[in-house]
Amino acid sequence: MLEVKKISVKVSPILFFSLLALEIISCNTPAQKAEIPPNIVFISIDDLNDWVGFLGHEQAITPHMDQLASKGYSFTNAHCPAPVCGPSRTAVLSGLSPVTSGIYDNNIKFSRDLPKVVTLPEHFRNNGYQVYGIGKLFHGGASNVPKTAFDLYGGKSGSAAPFTSSELQNSKQDPYHLVTKGGKTFKLPLNGMPADRYWNKSHTFDWGPVDLPDSLFSDRQSVDWAIDQLDDIKKEPFLLALGFERPHQPLFNPKRFHDLYPLDKASLPDVPENDLIDLPHRAKQLALYPRTSGRHQTVVKFGQWENAVSSYLASVSFVDELIGDLIKALEQHRLIDNTWIVLWSDHGWHLGEKSHWGKATGWYRSTRVPFLIVPPMGQKQFKKSEQVKNMVNLLDLAPTMADIAGIPKSPKWEGRSLMPILKQEAENWEEATLTTFSIGSHTISTPHWQLISYFDGSDELYDMVNDPNQFFNLAQQPQKTQMINQLKKHIPEESRWNYFIRYKDYKILVPKKGDIQVFDQILEGRNDEDIAAEVPGLVKKILGYIEENKPQQKKLTIDVL
Known part of the structure; x- marks a missing residue:
C-alpha cells in the first residue's frame, strides 16, 4: 500500500500575498474576458441618406456618429437591398433578398408573409442572447413585430409624434387646421403645402420646428427606454436593437435642432434644368410621380426647398444627439469595453435630386446608406478609424453579426460576412452589389459604375467616378454595351x-x-x-x-x- 506523507511547507507572508495577488490578476486577464460573448447594440435609422459628417456632408452636424466612425469602420460604399422601408428591413431581418423572399414593397407583415423564417433577433435568442428591441425595426406598427423576435419589445410610437396620425389627416387639413399641444397652437401643415398624395389618409410630407419638450418625441422616448434596459440587464450577452423613426417624414423636431440650420445658409442639391432629358420612360415616371412623398414642383412653388433641407438635417442632428446619449449610458454602465455598435440606415432619400422627393428609385441617392461597425473599446486587434471602400450590402449584416457574436450562421442567409474585411483578411472580394427597387427592376453598384436596369428592358449607366451626381446617362453609347452586359450578370433571374x-x-x-x-x-x-x-x-x-x-x-x- 502506498504510504502518503504530509509535507509541511513554510511560506513567508510576503510570498503568500504575492501568490494570491497573482492568482487574482490572472483571473481577470484580457484573454479570459474575451471568452465572454460580446454585446451588440444594433441601431437602425429610418430614411437616412449620406448626409452625415463622416461621409463628407459639409453642413450635417453629427459629432456623435462622426466619433463612432473615428473608432470603427465606416463603409463608404454600402448599399441597401431595396430602397423602400418594408423590403429593405425584411431583407436585413430575414437575411433574404427581395427576389428570394418575394417581398418587394411595403405591404409586408413578417409573421403573415414569412411565417417559417427565423428573424435575426430570434436567431440571437436561440443562441443564448438576451434580445431587447424598441422603435422602428420591422416595417409597420408594433403588431407587425413577430412575437418570437424579442425577449422584450418596447413598442413604436411613429414618426408623427408629438402629433397623432389623426391630427395629420388630409380631411382635416383643408387647407389647414389648428392643433394645441402643451399650451401651444400649431397650424398644420407646418410648411403650408397641400398634399400631393391627396389619396392618402394622412399628410406626412411636412416639416418644421415644434417647440415642445423632447420627451414628447418618439425617438427620445425610444432612447430613454433603451437606456432604462441597461439598468435591468443583469447578465451578458445581450442584443439591444434601437430603431429611430427620423429622418422619416414628417420632419418635426425640437426647435433647437432647426436653429442649427438657418434657411439662408441651406445648401440645395444641384438639379440641372434638363436633368431628366436622357432618362428612359420608366425613370421619368419614378422621378415625377409622388409615390412616397410629394412633387418637386410643389416644393419649389411654395418656396419650401430650403426649409425641407434644413428640417431634414435637423432630424439627422436630433438622432445624432440621441445616439450620443445612448453611448454615454453604455460607458456609464461599464459596458462599452465588451459591446459592438452596428449602425445603419434602411435606404437613402431624395431631396430634389432627379426632381424627386422620397425614395423607391434606383439612383444612388436612394441606394447608398451610412453603415458603421464599431468594435468594443476593449478589443485592440481591430483597426480603428478605417474607411472601407469595398462594396457591401445591408444583407451582409446578419452573417457579420453572427460572426461577431461567435454563433452559427443560418445557411439560408444570402449576405457575406464582413469579418474578413474587419480583420483585413479579405481576398478576391466581389466588388458589386445589388439593390432591387421593384419586380424586374434592379440597380448594380460597383466602385466605378452604377447600372439601373428597368423591367421594360431600358437602362441607365453612370460613371460614378467622373459623374457622382448622375447627370449623364451613358447607356445609349454603343461603346458601353459590353460594360452593361457585364454588369447585368449580377441581376437575378426572378424565376417566378x-x-x-x-x-x-x-x-x-x-x-x-x-x-x-x-x-x-x-x-x-x-x-x-x-x-x-x-x-x-x-x-x-x-x-x-x-x-x-x-x-x-x-x-x-x-x-x-
Whole structure:
C-alpha cells in the first residue's frame, strides 16, 4: 500500500500575498474576458441618406456618429437591398433578398408573409442572447413585430409624434387646421403645402420646428427606454436593437435642432434644368410621380426647398444627439469595453435630386446608406478609424453579426460576412452589389459604375467616378454595351416570372403560374394595385402578342398592340 506523507511547507507572508495577488490578476486577464460573448447594440435609422459628417456632408452636424466612425469602420460604399422601408428591413431581418423572399414593397407583415423564417433577433435568442428591441425595426406598427423576435419589445410610437396620425389627416387639413399641444397652437401643415398624395389618409410630407419638450418625441422616448434596459440587464450577452423613426417624414423636431440650420445658409442639391432629358420612360415616371412623398414642383412653388433641407438635417442632428446619449449610458454602465455598435440606415432619400422627393428609385441617392461597425473599446486587434471602400450590402449584416457574436450562421442567409474585411483578411472580394427597387427592376453598384436596369428592358449607366451626381446617362453609347452586359450578370433571374412588359404606362407581369398582373404606373393612389380584372381587353391582347411573337427576351416594351 502506498504510504502518503504530509509535507509541511513554510511560506513567508510576503510570498503568500504575492501568490494570491497573482492568482487574482490572472483571473481577470484580457484573454479570459474575451471568452465572454460580446454585446451588440444594433441601431437602425429610418430614411437616412449620406448626409452625415463622416461621409463628407459639409453642413450635417453629427459629432456623435462622426466619433463612432473615428473608432470603427465606416463603409463608404454600402448599399441597401431595396430602397423602400418594408423590403429593405425584411431583407436585413430575414437575411433574404427581395427576389428570394418575394417581398418587394411595403405591404409586408413578417409573421403573415414569412411565417417559417427565423428573424435575426430570434436567431440571437436561440443562441443564448438576451434580445431587447424598441422603435422602428420591422416595417409597420408594433403588431407587425413577430412575437418570437424579442425577449422584450418596447413598442413604436411613429414618426408623427408629438402629433397623432389623426391630427395629420388630409380631411382635416383643408387647407389647414389648428392643433394645441402643451399650451401651444400649431397650424398644420407646418410648411403650408397641400398634399400631393391627396389619396392618402394622412399628410406626412411636412416639416418644421415644434417647440415642445423632447420627451414628447418618439425617438427620445425610444432612447430613454433603451437606456432604462441597461439598468435591468443583469447578465451578458445581450442584443439591444434601437430603431429611430427620423429622418422619416414628417420632419418635426425640437426647435433647437432647426436653429442649427438657418434657411439662408441651406445648401440645395444641384438639379440641372434638363436633368431628366436622357432618362428612359420608366425613370421619368419614378422621378415625377409622388409615390412616397410629394412633387418637386410643389416644393419649389411654395418656396419650401430650403426649409425641407434644413428640417431634414435637423432630424439627422436630433438622432445624432440621441445616439450620443445612448453611448454615454453604455460607458456609464461599464459596458462599452465588451459591446459592438452596428449602425445603419434602411435606404437613402431624395431631396430634389432627379426632381424627386422620397425614395423607391434606383439612383444612388436612394441606394447608398451610412453603415458603421464599431468594435468594443476593449478589443485592440481591430483597426480603428478605417474607411472601407469595398462594396457591401445591408444583407451582409446578419452573417457579420453572427460572426461577431461567435454563433452559427443560418445557411439560408444570402449576405457575406464582413469579418474578413474587419480583420483585413479579405481576398478576391466581389466588388458589386445589388439593390432591387421593384419586380424586374434592379440597380448594380460597383466602385466605378452604377447600372439601373428597368423591367421594360431600358437602362441607365453612370460613371460614378467622373459623374457622382448622375447627370449623364451613358447607356445609349454603343461603346458601353459590353460594360452593361457585364454588369447585368449580377441581376437575378426572378424565376417566378416569364415576362416583364411595359405597354404605354402599364407594367405587366406574366408569371410562370397564375394570372397576368397589370399595374398602371401613374394611376394616382392605385399605382401598386393589380387592375388586370378592370382591363380584360388588354390582358387578352398581351396573351395574343406573346402567343404570336414568342419573345426571346424576358424584359420588353410593346409599342403597338
